[in-house]
Amino acid sequence: MRIFSGIQPTGRKHLGNYIGAITQYVALQEAGEAIICIVDLHATTVAYDPARLRSDLYDLAAVLLAAGLDPERCIFFRQSDVLEHAELQWLLMGSTAYGELTRMTQFKDKSAVQEFISAGIFSYPVLMAADILLYGTERVPVGDDQRQHIELTRDVAQRFNSRFGETFVVPEGVIPEVGARIMDLQNPEKKMSTTGGTPQGTVYVTDEPAAIIKKFKSAVTDSGREIRHADDKAGISNLLEILAVIRGTTVGRLEEEFAGAGYGDFKLAVGEAVVDYLAPVRERYTQLRADEDELEQVLATGADKARGVAAQTMTRVRRAMGVGPARAGR
Numbered sequence: 545m546r547i548f549s550g551i552q553p554t555g556r557k558h559l560g561n562y563i564g565a566i567t568q569y570v571a572l573q574e575a576g577e578a579i580i581c582i583v584d585l586h587a588t589t590v591a592y593d594p595a596r597l598r599s600d601l602y603d604l605a606a607v608l609l610a611a612g613l614d615p616e617r618c619i620f621f622r623q624s625d626v627l628e629h630a631e632l633q634w635l636l637m638g639s640t641a642y643g644e645l646t647r648m649t650q651f652k653d654k655s656a657v658q659e660f661i662s663a664g665i666f667s668y669p670v671l672m673a674a675d676i677l678l679y680g681t682e683r684v685p686v687g688d689d690q691r692q693h694i695e696l697t698r699d700v701a702q703r704f705n706s707r708f709g710e711t712f713v714v715p716e717g718v719i720p721e722v723g724a725r726i727m728d729l730q731n732p733e734k735k736m737s738t739t740g741g742t743p744q745g746t747v748y749v750t751d752e753p754a755a756i757i758k759k760f761k762s763a764v765t766d767s768g769r770e771i772r773h774a775d776d777k778a779g780i781s782n783l784l785e786i787l788a789v790i791r792g793t794t795v796g797r798l799e800e801e802f803a804g805a806g807y808g809d810f811k812l813a814v815g816e817a818v819v820d821y822l823a824p825v826r827e828r829y830t831q832l833r834a835d836e837d838e839l840e841q842v843l844a845t846g847a848d849k850a851r852g853v854a855a856q857t858m859t860r861v862r863r864a865m866g867v868g869p870a871r872a873g874r
Contacts, residue, residue: 545576548681548715550583550623550672551608553601554592555738559747559818560726562611562825563789568685568718570612578618579679579850580608582843585623585630586671589664590654605839607749610828619853621846623675628854632674633667635861639704640670640696649692673697677712678854685718688725689735708864726786729763732778750826753819760815761808771802771810780807783814790821 549569551557557566569580582604587597601622613620623629645651648669655661676684676697684694694717701712726736730745738746747759765779773781773795784795791798802810832839862868 545682546579546680546713547572547576547683547685547718548579548581548676548679549685550581550586550675551604552587553582553584553597553604554587555600556748556750557604557607558726558736558738558741558749559786559822560736561738562749562822563726563786564688565685566608566611569608569618572683572685572718573612573614573617576683579681579853580613580618580620581623581675581850582608582621583623583672583675586668589662589668590658591660602836602839603833605843606829606833607825609832609839609842610825611749615842615846619846619849620842621850622843625843625847626850626854628678628851628858629671629674631858632678632861633671635865635867636670636674636677636700636704637667639700639707640673644696644699645669648696650689669693669696670700673700676715677701678857679850680713680853680857681715682713683718684715688719691717691719711860711864727778727782729759729779729782732764732782747818749822750829751822752826753823756819756822757812757815760811760818763811763814765807765811769807771805771807772799780810783811787814787817790817 549565551561551565569578572578582601584597584601587600608620609615645666651666651668654665658665672693673696677700684697686694694715698714698716701714705711705714728734728736728741728745729747730742734741736746744759744762745764747756751759760783763779763783765783766777768777770777771780771784773784775781784798787798788795802813
């Protein structure tokens with residue numbers, strides 16, 4: 545089974561990224577051929593600082609490796625090092641409907657708050673589809689917010705196959721049942737986010753223990769006393785889901801364990817569990833981030849492997865579409 549997922553090098557990665565996506569990357573290395581890509585081309589669709597983008601990319605590479613991503617067991621690379629991603633995006637545009645892109649939730653959300661709307665934001669989902677389809681992907685581990693993009697990718701692949709012949713594998717998304725949406729600790733009605741979240745409500749993977757404990761102690765809950773998962777208890781429900789993922793248990797068992805406990809004790813227990821959960825990653829990250837040359841070497845080696853797969857796909861795509869040379873080698 546071939547597994548692909550991409551992650552943007554924008555901002556520091558938080559607990560939601562870690563639980564919703566990064567831990568899946570690590571676990572799925574054993575499930576088949578895992579291809580993990582830092583999608584820096586996606587990050588250029590909005591205003592950005594070039595130096596910051598490069599620094600954030602190294603930060604992310606170090607976090608992923610520290611979390612357990614193993615270049616010997618997966619293909620790990622930088623998107624812009626494999627030019628076939630951009631080529632396939634363009635070729636897929638003809639199999640993508642304008643109306644589909646206008647209905648993308650992320651496009652509508654971003655266009656509502658940004659003064660300048662780049663064409664890249666609009667066509668972003670097609671590049672994501674190219675990322676996935678380029679590698680014959682069968683499974684795509686993603687967060688809950690990417691469901692719509694996975695469905696578009698499936699539609700584009702099926703439409704292409706129907707028009708040009710069976711060329712692409714139609715992938716399926718893999719979304720965790722628990723922890724798919726980790727919410728902001730200060731605004732539990734809103735997803736934890738590097739860009740749209742609150743500073744005190746966002747727990748970063750590389751936060752120091754004291755900072756993590758402080759954020760959980762100040763987490764917004766409600767005026768009640770029961771520690772249970774319910775629609776009207778968004779803050780407590782979020783904390784229960786976080787702890788359930790970390791402990792590898794169920795929300796129901798946690799409700800039994802903390803029955804009668806106070807909110808303060810419960811929030812501290814969750815904070816301490818998160819500190820222990822992230823400690824090995826934070827320590828290894830510090831070591832890895834110090835050697836940018838080594839990070840570049842890891843990414844370059846992965847890009848060489850990725851190109852080998854991507855080139856084969858593009859040969860089939862060009863042949864099916866009638867573009868490029870009629871015979872290989874010309």
